[in-house]
Amino acid sequence: MPSHTSSSEELTNTARNSCGSCCASQSSSSAENTSTGESNVQRLALIIDELCCPSEERQLRKALDDLPGIVEMHFQFIDRRLEILHNGIDTTAVFTRIRQAGMSPRAERDVKEAPEQPAFPWLKLIIAGGMALAAELLGWTGQVPEWGLAILALAAIALVGLDTWRKGFIAIRQGNLNINALMSVAVTGALLIGHWAEAAMVLVLFTVSEHIEARSLSRARQAIRGLLDLAPPRARVQQPDGEWREIDAELVQPGDLLRTRAGERLALDGEITRGYPSLDESAITGESLPRDKQPGDQVHAGSINLTGELEYRTTRIASDTTLARIIHAVEQAQARRAPTQQLIDRFAAIYTPAVFVLALLTAVGWPLLGLGPWLDGVYRALVLLVIACPCALVISTPVTIVSGLAAAARQGILIKGGAFLEQAQRLTHVVLDKTGTLTAGRPEVGDWQTLGNVSREQCASLALSLASSSNHPMSMAVAAHLEGSPLSELEQVEERSGRGMVGLYQQQTLWLGNARLAREHGIALEKAALDSSENQSNLWLGRGDELLAAFRITDALRATSQQAIDRLHALGLKISILSGDTAPRVEAIAAELGIDEARAELLPEDKLDYLDRQSRHMTTAMVGDGINDAPALARADLGIAMGVAGSDVAIETADIALMDDDLGKLAQLVELSRATRRLLLQNIGLAIGIKVVFLALALTGHATLWMAVFADMGASLLVVGNGLRILRHAR
Ligand SMILES: Nc1ncnc2c1ncn2[C@@H]1O[C@H](COP(=O)(O)OP(=O)(O)OP(=O)(O)O)[C@@H](O)[C@H]1O
Numbered sequence: 001m002p003s004h005t006s007s008s009e010e011l012t013n014t015a016r017n018s019c020g021s022c023c024a025s026q027s028s029s030s031a032e033n034t035s036t037g038e039s040n041v042q043r044l045a046l047i048i049d050e051l052c053c054p055s056e057e058r059q060l061r062k063a064l065d066d067l068p069g070i071v072e073m074h075f076q077f078i079d080r081r082l083e084i085l086h087n088g089i090d091t092t093a094v095f096t097r098i099r100q101a102g103m104s105p106r107a108e109r110d111v112k113e114a115p116e117q118p119a120f121p122w123l124k125l126i127i128a129g130g131m132a133l134a135a136e137l138l139g140w141t142g143q144v145p146e147w148g149l150a151i152l153a154l155a156a157i158a159l160v161g162l163d164t165w166r167k168g169f170i171a172i173r174q175g176n177l178n179i180n181a182l183m184s185v186a187v188t189g190a191l192l193i194g195h196w197a198e199a200a201m202v203l204v205l206f207t208v209s210e211h212i213e214a215r216s217l218s219r220a221r222q223a224i225r226g227l228l229d230l231a232p233p234r235a236r237v238q239q240p241d242g243e244w245r246e247i248d249a250e251l252v253q254p255g256d257l258l259r260t261r262a263g264e265r266l267a268l269d270g271e272i273t274r275g276y277p278s279l280d281e282s283a284i285t286g287e288s289l290p291r292d293k294q295p296g297d298q299v300h301a302g303s304i305n306l307t308g309e310l311e312y313r314t315t316r317i318a319s320d321t322t323l324a325r326i327i328h329a330v331e332q333a334q335a336r337r338a339p340t341q342q343l344i345d346r347f348a349a350i351y352t353p354a355v356f357v358l359a360l361l362t363a364v365g366w367p368l369l370g371l372g373p374w375l376d377g378v379y380r381a382l383v384l385l386v387i388a389c390p391c392a393l394v395i396s397t398p399v400t401i402v403s404g405l406a407a408a409a410r411q412g413i414l415i416k417g418g419a420f421l422e423q424a425q426r427l428t429h430v431v432l433d434k435t436g437t438l439t440a441g442r443p444e445v446g447d448w449q450t451l452g453n454v455s456r457e458q459c460a461s462l463a464l465s466l467a468s469s470s471n472h473p474m475s476m477a478v479a480a481h482l483e484g485s486p487l488s489e490l491e492q493v494e495e496r497s498g499r500g501m502v503g504l505y506q507q508q509t510l511w512l513g514n515a516r517l518a519r520e521h522g523i524a525l526e527k528a529a530l531d532s533s534e535n536q537s538n539l540w541l542g543r544g545d546e547l548l549a550a551f552r553i554t555d556a557l558r559a560t561s562q563q564a565i566d567r568l569h570a571l572g573l574k575i576s577i578l579s580g581d582t583a584p585r586v587e588a589i590a591a592e593l594g595i596d597e598a599r600a601e602l603l604p605e606d607k608l609d610y611l612d613r614q615s616r617h618m619t620t621a622m623v624g625d626g627i628n629d630a631p632a633l634a635r636a637d638l639g640i641a642m643g644v645a646g647s648d649v650a651i652e653t654a655d656i657a658l659m660d661d662d663l664g665k666l667a668q669l670v671e672l673s674r675a676t677r678r679l680l681l682q683n684i685g686l687a688i689g690i691k692v693v694f695l696a697l698a699l700t701g702h703a704t705l706w707m708a709v710f711a712d713m714g715a716s717l718l719v720v721g722n723g724l725r726i727l728r729h730a731r
């Protein structure tokens, strides 16, 4: 096995093993899993090759439901993976029950070590296929007695079909109409009415196409695994004796010093201690232009060091890197079904029994209604049975959506569930936060002046004392500018959200904030010397109702904002800007960028009200940095955080996270979501279309059994291949 594969698997393992606690808390927050406690939930991951449709899911749920200790079960059809969250179960019992249901479970651990799929018995299939074909041809010549044909066909079936047959009858016994069940009934029926050759042919074709389908699915799987190959499994770490040695990335502790040569990928997240490298961070951000870094800068696992040697100090363990979180989130996303998928699953649950009943009616009704001999009716019924399998339809949706999620992740867009990918396509309105979203979010004090009769030195000291107890970017800008001034003794310093800072100084109220805060202290700023103008924001320092100083604060627009807005407009979206800042500044930005609507001087709760009103008649996305505006992101139909690489909170709270702060990714997201939508509809159309055609052909007696098998599997392959096309959207 090539080393990069094993590395990726190690990474998956660590990502999975280490996330026990975070998954438990994550699932407990989602509506469907309210019962999950935070306490020691364990996970058992199984690979079950037969797991392909919701019908198997139902079968397994029935088989396992009453086992004590199970908290919940997640089914991932593409991975053929069943994940059981539990607080202590009898693993042997799980295996036995799954086997009794006719399926073959393997622990995920074991699968990782063994090759993905057992070697395929091509030789057997070719021989069986030859015998089936021979039976068919000899049947035409009419030279061979019936029993000769029967022997050929039965031998072929014995060679390749017994497994399907066995599984089929186990499923039927449990009242489960899965594809094996349908095929087994169809083949048995064909044998009973003497269609020997066809019965054999159906089983041979079915086995071949099952195999091809499995291969296409494993391509979809690979697309996601491909993400994992991005962090090397080993890292060069400085030992206590000063030596450098390569060790497993998993063993590296935060605080260790790592060295990476030119051309190598970084194994962990950390902070540069030596070197001025140029890094390709595309694994994280999807942005392939190299970034220049310097000591003190953050670096991420998966980035490629393009120049010179680089040393960095790790800040996280391997399973906790941004890359590991991305991968984990994509895996989790698969388990949450998109609405379309749920709809299809529900449809499939009705479709199969309905066609089954139609087949029964045809078999019985045909001769009764005098439409033809009864054998004719039975044959048509058997063809219907084959058509009753909804596999193509059922598999097409998850393949398309997972491909979409993987394509997005490769572009640095982390989508936390298929539902959000679908939602993005419905967007009509994008609401942007100003600070940190449209602007760079690093405000600076341009200049400042005193307005009252308090000395400049004292004003500086008072402003610094207020500003330094806040994390708000505006306050931090003031604090940075005034650094070095002596601090004054303040009491009861507190932050007023959407306004600024307030404290007590020598029994008088001292405040530093925006015009709203000034107004609340009885100051009409119209008359003030320093008016807020278009290109800057102002912060005011006051004592009681006396204005002491004004700070002019600038926060440059991001270079990428204009282009991003234009692209969003080209996609037909309405764009609004929400801000707590003053109207002139916000309106100037809106005018400059061509934004449709500007809302200024909003308090945090005003922003929430605004979003509530919007989502009544539009599908609204709120875009912010994910830290200061987490409540707004949660309130919008779609909460999008940007620039989140390295910020766990933001990755966790948003529905969609953009790894870097390029707003252009918004347009990319909407385009990808629309493309996914188109493919989904195409696939559903294809799958249903083929079924309808064959339903008609079967009823009118134009379809043979093996044609139906061909069509069924052809449809599956077509939709899987079609779904995978979305991956081309990623580089
Ligand atoms: N701690 C603070 N220190 C100084 N000024 C503050 C503080 N908190 C709020 N303000 C003032 O209130 C305004 C609105 O603040 P708020 O935090 O609601 O919005 P924001 O996130 O800074 O800006 P935007 O809404 O444009 O993204 C700021 O522009 C600033 O003038």
Ligand SMILES: [Zn+2]
Residues within 6 Å of the ligand: 052, 053, 178, 179, 389, 390, 391
């Ligand atoms: Zn199926």
